[in-house]
Amino acid sequence: MIxxxxxxxxxxxxxxxxxxxxxxxxxxxxxxxDKVFDFTLGNPEIEPPxxxxxxxxxxxxxxxxxxxxxxxNAGHVKVREAIAGRLRVSTGLPYTANHxxxxxxxxxALNTVLKALLDPGDEVLTVAPFFAExxxxxxxxxxxxxxxxxxxxxxxxxAKLEAAxxxxxxxxxxxxxxxxxxxxxxxxxFVEIEAMLARAARPIVxxxxxxxxxxVFDGVAVPEVPPLVRRSIVATSWSKSLAIPGERxxxxxxxxxxxxxxxxxxxCTFTSRVLGFVNAPALWQWVVxxxxxxxxxxxxxREKRDLMYEGLTxxxxxxxxxxxxxYVFPKTPIPDDVAFVRxxxxxxxxxxxxxxxxMPGHIRISLTVERDTVVRALPGFERAxxxxxx
Amino acid sequence: MIxxxxxxxxxxxxxxxxxxxxxxxxxxxxxxxDKVFDFTLGNPEIEPPxxxxxxxxxxxxxxxxxxxxxxxNAGHVKVREAIAGRLRVSTGLPYTANHxxxxxxxxxALNTVLKALLDPGDEVLTVAPFFAExxxxxxxxxxxxxxxxxxxxxxxxxAKLEAAxxxxxxxxxxxxxxxxxxxxxxxxxFVEIEAMLARAARPIVxxxxxxxxxxVFDGVAVPEVPPLVRRSIVATSWSKSLAIPGERxxxxxxxxxxxxxxxxxxxCTFTSRVLGFVNAPALWQWVVxxxxxxxxxxxxxREKRDLMYEGLTxxxxxxxxxxxxxYVFPKTPIPDDVAFVRxxxxxxxxxxxxxxxxMPGHIRISLTVERDTVVRALPGFERAxxxxxx
Numbered sequence: 001m002i003x004x005x006x007x008x009x010x011x012x013x014x015x016x017x018x019x020x021x022x023x024x025x026x027x028x029x030x031x032x033x034d035k036v037f038d039f040t041l042g043n044p045e046i047e048p049p050x051x052x053x054x055x056x057x058x059x060x061x062x063x064x065x066x067x068x069x070x071x072x073n074a075g076h077v078k079v080r081e082a083i084a085g086r087l088r089v090s091t092g093l094p095y096t097a098n099h100x101x102x103x104x105x106x107x108x109a110l111n112t113v114l115k116a117l118l119d120p121g122d123e124v125l126t127v128a129p130f131f132a133e134x135x136x137x138x139x140x141x142x143x144x145x146x147x148x149x150x151x152x153x154x155x156x157x158x159a160k161l162e163a164a165x166x167x168x169x170x171x172x173x174x175x176x177x178x179x180x181x182x183x184x185x186x187x188x189x190f191v192e193i194e195a196m197l198a199r200a201a202r203p204i205v206x207x208x209x210x211x212x213x214x215x216v217f218d219g220v221a222v223p224e225v226p227p228l229v230r231r232s233i234v235a236t237s238w239s240k241s242l243a244i245p246g247e248r249x250x251x252x253x254x255x256x257x258x259x260x261x262x263x264x265x266x267x268c269t270f271t272s273r274v275l276g277f278v279n280a281p282a283l284w285q286w287v288v289x290x291x292x293x294x295x296x297x298x299x300x301x302r303e304k305r306d307l308m309y310e311g312l313t314x315x316x317x318x319x320x321x322x323x324x325x326x327y328v329f330p331k332t333p334i335p336d337d338v339a340f341v342r343x344x345x346x347x348x349x350x351x352x353x354x355x356x357x358x359m360p361g362h363i364r365i366s367l368t369v370e371r372d373t374v375v376r377a378l379p380g381f382e383r384a385x386x387x388x389x390x
Numbered sequence: 391m392i393x394x395x396x397x398x399x400x401x402x403x404x405x406x407x408x409x410x411x412x413x414x415x416x417x418x419x420x421x422x423x424d425k426v427f428d429f430t431l432g433n434p435e436i437e438p439p440x441x442x443x444x445x446x447x448x449x450x451x452x453x454x455x456x457x458x459x460x461x462x463n464a465g466h467v468k469v470r471e472a473i474a475g476r477l478r479v480s481t482g483l484p485y486t487a488n489h490x491x492x493x494x495x496x497x498x499a500l501n502t503v504l505k506a507l508l509d510p511g512d513e514v515l516t517v518a519p520f521f522a523e524x525x526x527x528x529x530x531x532x533x534x535x536x537x538x539x540x541x542x543x544x545x546x547x548x549a550k551l552e553a554a555x556x557x558x559x560x561x562x563x564x565x566x567x568x569x570x571x572x573x574x575x576x577x578x579x580f581v582e583i584e585a586m587l588a589r590a591a592r593p594i595v596x597x598x599x600x601x602x603x604x605x606v607f608d609g610v611a612v613p614e615v616p617p618l619v620r621r622s623i624v625a626t627s628w629s630k631s632l633a634i635p636g637e638r639x640x641x642x643x644x645x646x647x648x649x650x651x652x653x654x655x656x657x658c659t660f661t662s663r664v665l666g667f668v669n670a671p672a673l674w675q676w677v678v679x680x681x682x683x684x685x686x687x688x689x690x691x692r693e694k695r696d697l698m699y700e701g702l703t704x705x706x707x708x709x710x711x712x713x714x715x716x717y718v719f720p721k722t723p724i725p726d727d728v729a730f731v732r733x734x735x736x737x738x739x740x741x742x743x744x745x746x747x748x749m750p751g752h753i754r755i756s757l758t759v760e761r762d763t764v765v766r767a768l769p770g771f772e773r774a775x776x777x778x779x780x
Contacts, residue, residue, distance in 0.1 A: 002507065002560075002593050002595065002650040002653065002654065003506055003507070003650070003653055003654065003657040004505070004506060004507055004508055004509045004512070004531075004560075004657075005509050006509055007505065007506050007657050007660060007661060008657075010660065010664075011656065011657065011660055014660070041460075043459055043460040044459060045456070045459075047455065047456075047458075048458055053450050056450050056673075057447055057450045057451070060443050060446050060447045060450070061447070065437065066435070066437075067636075068437075068438055068633070068634040068635075068636045068637050069433055069434060069435075069633070069635060069636050070431075070433040070635045070636055071636055104494055104638065104666070104667065104668075105666070105668055107663075107666035107667070107668050108666040108667065108668075109666075110666060111665060111666035112666075115394070115397065115530075116393055116394060116397050117392065117393070117394055118394055119394045119395050119396055122394070133663075133664060136664035137664070137666065140505075140664065140665060141394075142532075170392075170394075203392050205392065243458070243459070244458040244672075245458075245459060245460045246457075246458045246459050246460055246461055246669060246671070246672030246673075247458050247671050247672055247673060248494065248667075248668060248669070248670075248671050260392040260393070263392065263393055264392065264393065266401065267393040267394075267397050267398075267401065270397060270400065270401055270404070271397060273497075273523075274400075274523060274526035274527070274530065275501060275530060275665065275666075276494070276495070276497035276498040276499075276500060276501035276502075276527065276665075276667075277494065277497070277498065277638075277666075277667075278494075278495060278497050278498075278635075278638060279636060279638070280638075281636070281637050281638050281671045281674070282634075282636030282637055283446075283636075283637060283673070284671070
């Protein structure tokens with residue numbers, strides 16, 4: 001055996017997910033791709049706004065020197081200043097270029113900050129349901145992810161979070177709008193978290209992972225975290241808001257209210273470099289500096305959310321109504337979500353079990369599909385529901 | 391203290407490098423930037439070939455769908471097929487798309503493969519002088535870098551490599567053309583390494599880090615490693631050959647002769663994902679598939695190499711003549727390279743001590759400067775040499 005034990009273990013744990021993907025591929029082969037409704041992938045099917053592609057073309061046409069060269073590992077100062085300017089407006093806090101570190105997407109941002117925070121054995125708290133990769137991100141740096149159950153509305157139960165704090169807790173990692181639930185954590189949650197952190201025996205940082213911030217419906221506002229929580233760091237990307245997930249561009253923003261902001265900025269500049277990110281792709285840095293406040297049309301996602309949410313609740317599924325992101329996360333009619341995912345697959349409907357997100361008894365339905373796919377899949381959702389209840 | 395002990399330790403170890411950078415900045419402020427000759431940074435000052443920027447513009451103008459969307463974590467299959475096709479030609483080995491994993495540059499490639507290979511306490515051998523980041527890349531994944539001294543010509547001493555093998559040795563990591571020495575390891579070295587690996591008690595992989603492969607002078611050919619070493623993996627990037635280091639695009643190529651190629655491809659697809667790279671930037675994948683075999687004009691680098699190498703040897707410096715990359719790595723006239731770097735700085739000449747590359751008694755001179763800078767700096771190199779000898 002040549003692959004490390006740690007990776008071998010992770011791959012074998014992940015093998016049931018792979019088996020399900022293979023089952024999906026087999027189904028498509030057997031029945032024809034148009035008879036299989038694949039709700040497993042969070043891959044935006046829409047194209048970037050034309051202004052984004054136009055901005056990228058302008059960078060490539062520019063005769064300015066060194067646009068594609070190395071730059072400070074934290075990113076181009078002008079780009080970071082542009083992001084800081086937007087953050088000053090949205091938060092009212094005095095962000096500067098030295099509070100912003102450009103990253104190779106949000107996954108890079110999270111690994112960069114967790115490596116800066118964690119020594120072996122340190123703990124990161126998160127709230128179920130959570131983005132499955134968090135487990136790996138913590139373990140990459142010797143840390144351990146501790147998952148805390150949510151309230152019934154799938155928002156954080158801050159009393160339970162506080163009970164989970166130990167002397168090894170270094171960070172709390174939250175994701176709102178949430179993947180997989182689409183739930184937006186209310187401002188009140190962060191007020192409670194702030195009070196809790198103020199009572200903690202040593203500094204604990206709140207890391208707010210916000211790639212879905214711009215994808216919200218019904219006029220709901222996503223609370224800005226830094227004005228509410230003193231020790232906060234925002235990690236995000238433009239993958240969803242500009243529909244460029246393949247391009248890997250995001251940032252870490254260290255709150256000006258964070259007493260250790262300068263120390264963490266320096267540490268993360270180092271960890272981003274030595275983890276091999278080196279810097280965020282230069283071209284896309286220039287692009288987001290110019291048009292990073294654009295947002296794709298969220299109308300189609302809202303429409304699909306409405307269709308799926310209303311369709312499922314009409315059938316009898318219990319579900320918290322998602323207010324953002326592009327997922328629906330209903331309860332399964334039987335407690336065994338993996339068994340229910342198999343029932344759905346028999347109907348040609350592919351979903352992901354909630355167990356993968358620390359929340360058994362649920363399934364994640366990704367809406368990055370055609371509207372028509374939602375309409376045509378609902379009868380399958382109904383038949384599986386009845387079979388399970390039958 | 392909020393930053394992890396591990397990162398704090400690394401930052402404090404690195405602080406003398408930072409002090410030297412600060413000293414350089416102070417010098418430029420004091421004397422004027424035109425009186426300071428900065429040979430510390432390996433940042434190509436040239437622009438990408440026009441065909442590269444044109445290919446990128448074509449991607450942005452294309453109406454094909456999903457060009458900027460997620461793709462398989464290993465990269466677009468068509469892109470990997472294009473790279474595999476080039477590797478078939480250059481090596482004569484039957485590479486396919488499943489032997490090629492697109493990465494966020496070579497630093498990402500190395501972290502991706504080291505995480506797949508190393509469990510805590512495992513060892514990676516390398517040969518001095520070596521790219522300083524290797525230490526961090528190994529330690530990121532719980533590994534340890536073991537540095538083996540080279541022969542007098544700065545090529546690997548394979549007998550010493552073999553003596554350094556322990557039951558924890560998992561990989562040998564070499565870099566040719568070499569940063570910092572510019573030396574190209576000859577084919578014979580790899581023949582010896584192959585014989586050594588064949589004698590080893592358990593599989594050890596040779597990781598060949600080759601970002602400077604295309605930057606060679608005097609018609610010298612860089613030996614292809616996979617035909618010579620059965621268990622080999624190539625890590626590389628287009629940072630230097632296309633002068634796009636800010637864009638972060640490279641690959642890992644698992645040799646078709648490597649018995650564990652499929653296993654390592656799968657493991658690295660996983661580690662690339664969970665380390666937060668997710669995938670190599672989509673736009674640049676399409677670009678390198680099309681024009682990745684272009685190479686910048688190496689003429690100016692050769693000219694600067696000649697000027698610097700001849701200038702230094704005329705003064706009395708001892709130096710192996712670099713045949714590739716864009717560095718010169720002379721011996722210092724006194725054993726204490728850090729002290730000599732300070733003497734040079736007094737002359738306005740900024741260089742990096744060889745200690746940083748596992749090779750005290752040397753300095754690294756990076757030629758990513760104007761030709762004129764080389765000419766104007768040589769008197770400073772001469773004065774410092776005489777002072778040191780004086």
